[in-house]
Amino acid sequence: MKLTDSLTTHFRIDVAHVKALKRLRIETVSDLLYHLPARYEDISDVQSVSGLEKNQEAVVYGQLSGLKTRKAWKSRKPIAEGYVEDGSAKMRIMWFNQPYIAKMYADGMYVKLAGKVAGSEGKLYLSNPEVEPLDSLPIDRHDSIFKGTDQVSDTLYPVYRESKGITSKWIYHTVLKCFEKDILDILIDPIPIEILKKYNLPELKTALVWIHSPKKAKDAESARKRFAFEEVFYIQVQKAQERASVSAAQTYEVQTNDEHIKEFTDRFPFKMTKAQAGSIKSITNDFIGNHAMSRLLEGDVGSGKTAVAATTAYAVATSRPPEGLGKDLEYGNLQVAYMAPTEILAKQHFESFIEYFQHLPISIGLITGSGCMKYPSKSDPNKPTKISKAQLTKWIKNGEIPIVIGTHSLIYKSVEFKHLAYVIIDEQHRFGTNQRKRLAKKDTRLPHLLSMTATPIPRTLALTIYGDLDITLLDEMPVGRKPVITKVVGPGQRKEMYEHVESELKAGRQAYVICPRIEEPDPDKITALNMKSVLAEAKRLKKDIFPEWRIESLHGKMTPAEKDRVMKDFSEHKIDILVATSVIEVGVNVPNSTNIIIEGAERFGLAQLHQLRGRVIRGTHQSYCFAVTESKSDKTRDRLKALATAKNGFELAEHDLQFRGGGELYGGKQSGLSDLGMEAIKNLKLVEAARNEARHIVEQNPDLSRSFPLIAEHVTRIGEVLHME
Ligand code: ADP
Ligand code: MG
Numbered sequence: 014m015k016l017t018d019s020l021t022t023h024f025r026i027d028v029a030h031v032k033a034l035k036r037l038r039i040e041t042v043s044d045l046l047y048h049l050p051a052r053y054e055d056i057s058d059v060q061s062v063s064g065l066e067k068n069q070e071a072v073v074y075g076q077l078s079g080l081k082t083r084k085a086w087k088s089r090k091p092i093a094e095g096y097v098e099d100g101s102a103k104m105r106i107m108w109f110n111q112p113y114i115a116k117m118y119a120d121g122m123y124v125k126l127a128g129k130v131a132g133s134e135g136k137l138y139l140s141n142p143e144v145e146p147l148d149s150l151p152i153d154r155h156d157s158i159f160k161g162t163d164q165v166s167d168t169l170y171p172v173y174r175e176s177k178g179i180t181s182k183w184i185y186h187t188v189l190k191c192f193e194k195d196i197l198d199i200l201i202d203p204i205p206i207e208i209l210k211k212y213n214l215p216e217l218k219t220a221l222v223w224i225h226s227p228k229k230a231k232d233a234e235s236a237r238k239r240f241a242f243e244e245v246f247y248i249q250v251q252k253a254q255e256r257a258s259v260s261a262a263q264t265y266e267v268q269t270n271d272e273h274i275k276e277f278t279d280r281f282p283f284k285m286t287k288a289q290a291g292s293i294k295s296i297t298n299d300f301i302g303n304h305a306m307s308r309l310l311e312g313d314v315g316s317g318k319t320a321v322a323a324t325t326a327y328a329v330a331t332s333r334p335p336e337g338l339g340k341d342l343e344y345g346n347l348q349v350a351y352m353a354p355t356e357i358l359a360k361q362h363f364e365s366f367i368e369y370f371q372h373l374p375i376s377i378g379l380i381t382g383s384g385c386m387k388y389p390s391k392s393d394p395n396k397p398t399k400i401s402k403a404q405l406t407k408w409i410k411n412g413e414i415p416i417v418i419g420t421h422s423l424i425y426k427s428v429e430f431k432h433l434a435y436v437i438i439d440e441q442h443r444f445g446t447n448q449r450k451r452l453a454k455k456d457t458r459l460p461h462l463l464s465m466t467a468t469p470i471p472r473t474l475a476l477t478i479y480g481d482l483d484i485t486l487l488d489e490m491p492v493g494r495k496p497v498i499t500k501v502v503g504p505g506q507r508k509e510m511y512e513h514v515e516s517e518l519k520a521g522r523q524a525y526v527i528c529p530r531i532e533e534p535d536p537d538k539i540t541a542l543n544m545k546s547v548l549a550e551a552k553r554l555k556k557d558i559f560p561e562w563r564i565e566s567l568h569g570k571m572t573p574a575e576k577d578r579v580m581k582d583f584s585e586h587k588i589d590i591l592v593a594t595s596v597i598e599v600g601v602n603v604p605n606s607t608n609i610i611i612e613g614a615e616r617f618g619l620a621q622l623h624q625l626r627g628r629v630i631r632g633t634h635q636s637y638c639f640a641v642t643e644s645k646s647d648k649t650r651d652r653l654k655a656l657a658t659a660k661n662g663f664e665l666a667e668h669d670l671q672f673r674g675g676g677e678l679y680g681g682k683q684s685g686l687s688d689l690g691m692e693a694i695k696n697l698k699l700v701e702a703a704r705n706e707a708r709h710i711v712e713q714n715p716d717l718s719r720s721f722p723l724i725a726e727h728v729t730r731i732g733e734v735l736h737m738e
Pocket of ligand 1: 289312313314316317492
């Protein structure tokens with residue numbers, strides 16, 4: 014048996030199962046061995062449904078079915094109900110006064126339920142259980158995989174990610190069979206032994222045995238640490254190589270100085286915060302150096318990132334290209350591309366930039382999927398005008414338009430620049446470096462890159478997924494901005510909240526209502542369910558709470574044109590209350606909307622709640638955020654209360670990481686990290702160790718594929734995955 018062997022060479026697997034394995038990205042023996050357990054189940058606390066008795070506090074695992082909502086027979090109070098089935102029996106579940114529960118989950122979902130058994134003999138039911146959705150069910154406890162062995166622990170077993178037809182159990186047994194075929198003896202550890210020793214990590218062979226069939230929880234932990242290190246290490250090697258290649262490339266030098274910058278910023282109607290001034294300084298310092306800048310600017314919504322972008326864009330757009338001006342051109346200068354994630358945001362930036370640049374002879378272009386604009390217009394120099402894409406791209410290509418703002422169209426439509434010296438990317442996650450290269454096209458010089466984000470992520474995650482970038486924090490809000498008043502609204506406290514919102518509406522303000530995120534393994538179902546909850550909530554508010562106000566909804570199943578229409582109506586105050594899913598665009602600016610109600614707040618990470626709250630931070634009026642939860646748990650309420658006290662988003666992100674784990678982090682899914690990798694970032698020491706070792710090895714070995722072919726191979730694979738999407 015060899016690592017690269019297809020599993021089918023050694024095991025009888027039919028076509029359907031081969032396909033199922035492929036969905037889990039398992040084809041070879043090596044893929045299987047590296048399909049690490051998602052977690053370990055301690056079977057001592059699992060109960061089977063058939064054995065439950067009245068008044069027992071039960072924890073069961075099973076599949077949901079028959080979910081629906083009805084009114085209680087006499088009281089007419091709403092009840093959500095359904096069934097849970099675990100292979101031993103099927104039992105009824107009832108949730109009283111929580112009708113939305115039936116909408117939050119779906120038939121067929123795997124769940125862990127914790128609740129009390131109530132009812133009478135023969136008619137038992139599980140009452141108000143807490144629900145935790147699962148990707149898969151643990152193996153039946155009566156079929157313990159440790160049975161008949163002399164293991165120290167007989168209750169700890171691995172649970173793997175499954176796919177239709179491929180059970181966790183199958184994976185486990187097949188791994189053991191590979192071990193029996195002496196696969197472990199031929200393994201070569203890609204990580205140098207000195208590094209493993211230095212950090213007290215087990216060697217590959219030992220680690221594989223420990224992670225797949227641990228005798229002690231401590232061994233499993235130790236093995237997981239090793240693989241986590243390994244994963245972060247490869248990512249860091251890749252980032253270090255990326256950095257090295259940026260350093261090697263030529264770039265544009267942007268000449269500027271404090272005086273020059275001051276001419277621009279003195280016109281602002283506000284005084285820059287220290288953080289803004291500091292980040293402008295860091296950026297302009299990079300502009301003078303020999304290497305292209307790669308920088309991430311992280312700042313809460315409202316911290317003033319656009320002003321930083323505009324000021325530094327100004328420095329570029331007023332600089333000469335290396336070979337001097339084109340003939341007769343007053344402004345054939347260096348160029349800036351500013352990319353926004355949505356059309357609405359691109360248009361907003363275009364408008365802000367017009368304000369910032371109107372006193373200067375600098376043209377600005379806007380390019381989006383639905384058309385192009387140019388400022389200034391020939392006929393009215395104070396206004397922008399619509400122009401054809403052909404015309405705009407021509408002017409970009411010959412260098413007449415120094416600043417171009419746009420959506421992804423900037424990349425996908427064949428836009429060519431003459432002297433692209435600066436790429437600014439707003440609210441993008443991990444694709445920044447890639448997009449820079451694509452925008453630069455055949456230019457021999459690499460533009461400077463500024464990636465901006467309002468997503469608060471913990472330092473460890475930033476060091477990992479943005480390992481190739483220098484990070485600048487805008488951790489200070491402009492003075493005079495009133496903090497959002499945040500309230501946690503528990504069961505039975507809605508009335509007061511609705512009264513408050515009503516008084517705000519009467520005062521001419523607007524409100525957002527965000528409906529709970531619904532977790533569902535199938536992404537298509539997420540949007541469908543979220544849409545349902547948005548529509549139902551809009552209807553309920555219209556009927557029962559705010560009959561006199563104009564309510565509309567916004568959700569992921571709408572076309573971009575429909576979404577734009579609703580957002581436009583909302584920003585023009587043709588709508589009073591916007592009911593939306595949590596996935597709608599961040600950063601859309603409607604200063605008059607000063608209230609945000611977040612339903613099912615306990616289902617979000619704090620950092621996400623903070624971001625949602627950021628939507629009402631813009632105006633001059635006092636803003637309010639209501640985090641609504643039906644949970645009676647004190648722990649949940651306490652966690653949510655941190656929202657009211659934390660100073661900024663970063664603090665909340667660290668809080669999430671420690672208390673809920675990496676998976677809860679916004680951006681976690683896009684980070685390219687496995688669940689294990691996300692676990693690793695809880696550990697700053699481990700991340701820093703991996704980063705230092707990676708940088709060291711790249712510095713010492715310019716040709717990595719020669720000196721460490723196994724590492725190079727892994728790194729290439731990461732690169733492929735990251736660049737695929
Ligand atoms: P974000 O960081 O969310 O992109 P923006 O750049 O959109 O923030 O800024 C939000 C608002 O704050 C804008 O209206 C902007 O004009 C204003 N602003 C930016 N910097 C300052 C400052 N130093 N003092 C006061 N207001 C500011
Ligand atoms: Mg912004």
